[in-house]
Amino acid sequence: MYHNNNTNSSNSQQQPHQSTPEIPPHRTTLENDLERNKDDEAAGNEIDVPPSSDQDPDSQMRKKQRYHRHSHDQILEMECFFKECPHPDDRQRRELSRELKLNPLQIKFWFQNKRTQVKSLHERHENNLLKAENDKLIAENMRYKEALLHASCPRCGGLTGEMSFDEQQLRAENMRIREEIEKMSAKIQRFDGKPGSSYYNMPSQNQMMPPKSLDQGVGNYRAQTHMIGEMLGDNNEFLGTLPISNDFEKNIVMEIGNVAMKELTNLAMAEKTLWLPGSCGCEILDQDEYLRSFPKGIGPTPLGIKIEASRHSAVVIMDYNKLVEMFMDVNQWANMFCGIISRAWLHQVLEIGLTEIFDGASQVMSAEFQVPSPLVPVRDDYFVRFCKRRSVESWIIVDFSVDQLRPSSFTKSRRRPSGCVITELPNGYSKIVWIEHVELEDNEVHELYKSYVNSGLAFGAKRWVASLGRQCERLASAMATNIPPASIGVLTNGGGRRSMMRLSERMMMSFCTAVGASTANTWTLLTVAGEDVRVMTRKSVDDPGRPSGIVLSAATSLWLPLPSTTVFSFLRSENSRNQWDILSNGGQVVELAHIANGHDTGNCVSLLRVNTQDSSQSNMIILQESCTDATGSFVVYAPVDLMSMNAVLKGGNPDCVALLPSGFAVLPDGPEPMVGSGGCLLTVAFQILVDSVPTSKLSASSVTTVSSLIKCTVERIQAAVCSGRTN
Known part of the structure; x- marks a missing residue:
């Protein structure tokens, strides 16, 4: 539904709208025009409609109907802003109007229309899910009725389908109560003469203390939970894998x-x-x-x-x-x-x-x-x-x-x-x-x-x-707007900052998911030159966030005799990158742009370029995010195509940029007194596309190559640490 854009009607903004029993003569035509422009609404185009006819009988002037189609860049900028903030305030609307050269009311109406559109799509999706669930329940109910008609009584062998529905319900309830009574009787005999135990049915940590229960501040709930525990017996599926259904x-x-x-x-x-x-x-x-x-x-x-x-x-x-x-x-x-x-x-x-x-x-x-x-x-x-x-x-x-x-x-x-x-x-x-x-x-x-x-x-x-x-x-x-324009290397474009940080956020999540011991990861232990390296493979198909093919992940962890802060600073600095990054071929790494992520200078998103003579890497740049706090640090990076990154820096959608993040996790090796004086724990992880065809088989040479790559990187880092070149 479109909104009337009363940008030129000051009277309508100053006076409250009063309903009249008659519809203005041009109203029907306007509604028909709006109905014909539903496609424009779905595309995010704003239609400027003239204000309603003046209520004053002396006013006979009517403004000519105007249609305004937003440009692709305007829609793209508003779409990006909508994902971050669907309800912009007056200040944000004024800033958008200045950037996009639109009237603030046009901005306001576009966001209203967009929220209505998103809500409609969400409701339509929920309705489809509910309809599918309803159809499933109806089909399941029909199967139960069919099975009930042909079921036999366990005691007499007769067909239960010959009974009325009420009689079947009474018999089922009777059997349930009988089983419950038998179960409770068995429990009473089992615990007869023993002190009351808690519903855990296992010894407490201190046998001399009274058993704990749930009666703190809830009246007689202790007796209820004790009875529940005894009734449930050995039913391990209660509330564990089954839903809470009653x-x-x-x-x-x-x-x-x-x-x-x-x-x-x-x-x-x-x-x-x-x-x-x-x-x-x-x-x-x-x-x-x-x-x-x-x-x-x-x-x-x-x-x-x-x-x-x-x-x-x-x-x-x-x-x-x-x-x-x-x-x-x-x-x-x-x-x-x-x-x-x-x-x-x-x-x-x-x-x-x-x-x-x-x-x-x-x-x-x-x-x-x-x-x-x-x-x-x-x-x-x-x-x-x-x-x-x-x-x-x-x-x-x-x-x-x-x-x-x-x-x-x-x-x-x-x-x-x-x-x-x-x-x-x-x-x-x-x-x-x-x-x-x-x-x-x-x-x-x-x-x-x-x-x-x-x-x-x-x-x-x-x-x-x-x-x-x-x-x-x-x-x-990410939401900051007061960026000094004269800051060297700082990305100041609002849309570009948001898109770049969204891309970096996805890179960090992908790295953290892939490096740990989650049940979704199946690691295979390999020993390469005495070092334990864990390797796993994944097949990527039709995933816009990853390149299609077979992805090989390799990770190893080791101890370094330096504080975690020193190792983190060494790894994140572009000046020392050529000391450990084999893929840079010894070229000098320069920073093109960066976004600060907090008070600590180590928290930032950077865009790096490798100055190398290799023409095959001339269009490749590196997106890197480094972050640190009192409990650990990360340095995560991924090569990104230059054309894709240019689109992101202009505020484009970053979700379709393919990433295979690699990087480091640096953790202190013990409690706080050792931090700064002891060593640190370093996890090195790589993700590499070894074959662009998802149906191909993984070769042993690919595993050897990736294992050697991670081993060589570790050796270079250890050599730099031991020689003191981390300063």
Whole structure:
């Protein structure tokens, strides 16, 4: 639907519109014209329509109808801006109007039309999904009815189809109740004369303490959950792989969520008695004090299980409403923490909460948490996320695993109440208090990474907060408009900055996904000249973000006797790149443009060019992003075609640019006292297109070539480190 562009009618803007019983005589013709121009609307073209006829009977002048078709560049710029900000304010509309040489009202109406168009497409897609689901349910119902007509009674052998529907329902309910009674009777006999155990059906960590349950602040819920645990017995599929499909299961989760939210709030606001200073720079939970403060927490801790619990706080440059939205959108959440989350899924929405603010929302999710190295196993958790508005300026987001409702099973990793308390601060800032509380079996971590994992830096609260702060600075940089035009090498074009940063963001996510030990990656261990190199292959077909063919990935990790900050500075600098980059053929690397991503000079997106005599590389440039925080650093890069990059720098769509990112992850090798004086952990990873035909077979020579490439790169870095050329 198009809007009337009343740019020349001052009276209509100053006076409220009053409806009249008669339709202006030109209205029907105008509506027919608008109906005929639906194709222009779908293409994003703005149609300027004259204002309605003047209500004053003395005014007989009518302006001639004008049609204005936006140019391709105008539409492209507005499309790019719409993806970042669908609701521009007055200032942003005025800036766009100056850049595109359009009237601010034209900008306003284009965005209104675009939002209407996107909403219509979204509703049409949802309707199609609902229709398909409805058809599926109808077909399934017909199959059940057909099977019911030919089913036989297990007791008498007669056909149940001869019964009425009500009689069949009563018999089915009767059998269900009988089975439930028999199951409960067996449980009563089993536990007769024994002290009451919790619904875990496993020994607690301290046998002398009373069993823990869910009755903290929820009345007689302890007795209810005890009965539920005994009724469920050995049903390991309850709430684990099956959806929460009825009110009974949903009420259990909601009650646990209330307890988890209270515990997280108390832990976040607790004084120093509960928390001890940790070696990794964050606070560590005192387990003895925790058991005294929360004697009836969410279930006991089984014997032999490792506990990791930490707290960290910081101030980030992001509005608290945007933070809540990001946490409750699984895709935004996974993208924001791409260095920590390898994969994430949203399984079920239990409560949508209040519209747009997520107050009272709850979701069933699962995720894989990783360290950027194939040597550290991922931690996979299945959990429920609760979001609650604590006050006008404060929110609570809490995660807790639902595995505790499985009486006889325990996954390798389980989240006790974990999450964050978000408090609004002036000028678009927010304060974050993060709690990370996990129970897990001690996975087989490679000896190289044991110190890093045990220090709490790998999966603790400090890493989450540091990553969040860095990403918030990155988003703020992407939206910045006050870039000094005289800055040397700084990209100032707004559309070009946004497109280049979107391309770099996709490059970072692709690298982090490919380098870790996610279950989506199948690594094969090879030993090349005494070095362990892990290799895997992927076939890329019809993927606009990757070149088509067979992609070979290789990664290795090693220890270097230098602080992580020194190694990071050496790898990110264009002046030292020719010391390790074999593909540059020793040519000098120069920086063409860069975008700063925060206060730290190491956080930036750069566009590099290699000055080489090789004519085959004359049209190839390198897109590189480097980022660092207190828990680790990345240097990720990918070769990009010059023509494609020119289109991106003009504000073009970066999603179709093919990338195969390679790079480095640099981590401290232990707790904070060792950082700066000890060594660091370096992961080197390459992705190379070995054959442009996806159906081809991988040759042994390709594997040998890539393995030799990564080995040679490692040797060059070690040689530079040992000779002191990193300074």
